[in-house]
Amino acid sequence: MTVVSFQSETFAFLKALAGNNTKDWFEANKAGYQRFIKKPADAFRPALETALRDLTGRDIVSKQFRINRDLRFSKDKTPYNTHLRMAFWPEGGRFEGKEAQPPSFFLSIEADHIRIGTGCLVFSKPVLGAFLRELETGGGDVLAGLLNGLKAQDFEVSAPDLARAPRGFPKDHPHAGMARHKGLAVWKSVEDTGLVQGEDGANALLDIWAVTLPFWKWQTGLLDKAGT
Known part of the structure; x- marks a missing residue:
């Protein structure tokens, strides 16, 4: 029976790749990549979509970032990423790479830990404008809390x-420091890689993401205020 999770070999493969980041090594160990990285990721990602749909009440879509580096x-000309990263966001939103993203949930499987995130790495221009207006007109107090x-x-x-x-934002405003952000996300590192091993991996991550849900909803509200 296929278990919708990663395995200890997943992390061992990423650690070995970090020490042997060459095309020759990767090609020689491609079966391990398929078995311990790609296959469990292809099963785990839909499980996370379902879990996040239950959490947010929204249909969720996702993407998995390529193992090949650009x-x-x-x-740095090493050819492969030594991590596995995924992003999840509500259906109908657009994930535009480094240009802009909707408020999203992020997962990074690293060689020796897991990194879990929520937020928007880069605001679109309309959302950035709404973000700055919120900071200046009272919404910043809610966000700070x-x-x-x-x-x-x-x-x-x-x-x-x-x-x-930025220019135009009051320099003496109590949230002037927060106005320095062109995107905003929160992250938590978990050293216990066993969190995503076994049949309860999706639920374990959901418990962490659930804590960030009010922050995610605050950011989601910016989309309406920006008219996007």
Whole structure:
């Protein structure tokens, strides 16, 4: 019977790949990639879509990022990512890579830990405008409270993108620091890789994502305010 989860060999493969990041090694071990990375990921991702649909009340779609690295503009020419990453967002939204994303849920399977995220890495221009208006006109207090609550539960807030608040935003505003973000997400690292091994892996992740649901809903509300 196929178990909808990863295995200890998944993490062993990623660790070995990190130490042997060459095309020759990968081709020689491609059967291991198919068995311990691709096959469980192809089974696990739909299970997470279902779990997140139950959590959010929205139909969820997803994408899995390629194991092959994009080397076109990188000084690092190692050919493969040594992690497995997925993103999940409501059906009807558009995930535009590095340009903009809807509020999403993220999962990164690393060689020795798991990283779980919620939020939007890059706001579209209309959503960024709505975000800044919310910060300036009172919504920032709500957001600050949500983020402080998540920090108390060991979530990290993504680093700001700008050195100072953007032009036009009051420099002395209490949320001027938050206005330095062009996207905003929260992340939690889990050292216990057993979390996604076994039949309850999807539910275990859902318990973590559930804590971030009010933050996700706050960001989702920006879409309506931005008219997108």
